[in-house]
Amino acid sequence: MIRLSKNIVLVGMAGTGKTTVGQALAARLGWDLIDTDHLVEREQGMPIRQIFAERGEAAFRTIETEAVVRTMARSGLVVSTGGGAVLAETNRQALKQGGLVIALKAPVEVIIERVRSDKDRPLFQGNFEEQVRKLAEQRKQAYDFADMTIDTTLFSVEQVVDEIVSRL
Ligand SMILES: Nc1ncnc2c1ncn2[C@@H]1O[C@H](COP(=O)(O)OP(=O)(O)O)[C@@H](O)[C@H]1O
Numbered sequence: 001m002i003r004l005s006k007n008i009v010l011v012g013m014a015g016t017g018k019t020t021v022g023q024a025l026a027a028r029l030g031w032d033l034i035d036t037d038h039l040v041e042r043e044q045g046m047p048i049r050q051i052f053a054e055r056g057e058a059a060f061r062t063i064e065t066e067a068v069v070r071t072m073a074r075s076g077l078v079v080s081t082g083g084g085a086v087l088a089e090t091n092r093q094a095l096k097q098g099g100l101v102i103a104l105k106a107p108v109e110v111i112i113e114r115v116r117s118d119k120d121r122p123l124f125q126g127n128f129e130e131q132v133r134k135l136a137e138q139r140k141q142a143y144d145f146a147d148m149t150i151d152t153t154l155f156s157v158e159q160v161v162d163e164i165v166s167r168l
Pocket residue numbers: 012013014015016017018019020021114115152153155156157160
């Protein structure tokens with residue numbers, strides 16, 4: 001079982017289930033959950049889509065890094081990150097030093113179906129399918145630094161939680 005001195009961190013492309021699995025995993029373990037997107041939205045008082053629209057992606061990344069580093073200084077948390085949190089080396093170092101990093105994966109076709117109805121994802125506006133495919137290609141090695149990887153394609157949310165708990 002993982003020591004409480006660390007956190008359990010979920011990384012992965014948008015649509016691989018980090019927020020949903022994080023909630024279910026935190027409930028299963030009785031741990032608190034920090035979803036860094038939700039933390040940013042609460043503290044900034046607006047949805048991420050609005051931060052992108054009004055201040056730009058670079059401003060969001062700066063805010064995201066501050067939230068990630070601050071969160072990883074804590075312990076005993078389940079932490080769901082946003083899909084792009086792994087892009088900054090500062091974030092990758094904080095995630096690796098402060099937690100057991102678990103990458104959730106799914107084929108791009110599965111991701112497309114899972115996020116198709118969610119119009120709030122700022123990176124997926126306009127030609128939605130093309131943008132998901134392009135991002136998946138750009139990010140295909142971005143999550144390889146994780147301590148472990150779980151393919152969520154054939155698992156329900158609870159089955160992903162089962163798989164994580166079995167590996168702790
Ligand atoms: N293992 C799974 N099987 C089926 N649907 C899933 C699974 N994990 C997540 N989902 C669904 O996929 C969508 C995206 O999940 P979400 O947790 O928002 O992903 P992320 O935070 O990685 O973007 C949600 O509708 C969620 O209910």
